[in-house]
Amino acid sequence: MKLFDFLAMGRIKWLWQYANTEGDSPNRVKASAKGKLFTNSKPNDEGFYRVKAIKGKVDGVKIDELLPAGTGIPGNVDPITGTPYLGDNRLRPKSFNDSEAQLTGGGIIFSLKDANYSNLFFGNYPPQPSYYEFHTAPPYPDGLVPPNTQSFINFNAWISEVG
Known part of the structure; x- marks a missing residue:
């Protein structure tokens, strides 16, 4: 089957993984995760694909479900304004240009089987933009207060199967 035949079928399977780059955080052991993502087959004008489903584990805990784009996870709010940070569930292939991130500032949002939630995103914060x-x-307190954590991660996703 040719590539355009797979694309006509409407989905792409990606493999993904990340690990905490800071070591142990005060409230959490070193985070690591891996799994599969499923996207639509056509990117937007910026090269991002819409994530439609997610499977995998975070620190050994199974991912429950991908939350809808345009929603936020409990507690992930601006502590000053009370405005939630909204995920957009967009992903693009790794670029040869390191300044082009695979995730957006909204990122991928999902729940875990243990009633926790995660938001993976790219923050364009000085001095070093990072995942x-x-x-x-x-x-689920509002903002970056215990038991909530925010960690630097090494994130990577790659296309595994088109079809």
């Missing part, structure tokens, strides 16, 4: 994971746990 982050915002992880929230009950009782």
Whole structure:
């Protein structure tokens, strides 16, 4: 089957992984995750594909579900304005240009089987733009306060199968 035949079928399977680059955080052991992402087959004008489903584990805990684009995870809000940070579930292939991130500032949002949530995103913060994971746990306080954590991560995703 040729590539354009696979694209006509409407989805792309990606493999993904990340690891915490900071070591142990005060509230959480070193984070690591891996799994599969499924996207639509056509990118937008900036090369981002819409993530439609996610499978995998974070620190050994199974991912429950991808949350809809345009929603936020509990506790991931601006502590001053109370405005939630919204995920957009967009992903693009790794570029040869390191300044082009695979994730957006909204990032990928999902729930875990243990009632926790994660938001993987690219933060264009000085002095060094980087990938982050915002992880929230009950009782889901607003902002970056325990038990919520935000960690630098090494994120990578690659196309595994088109079809």
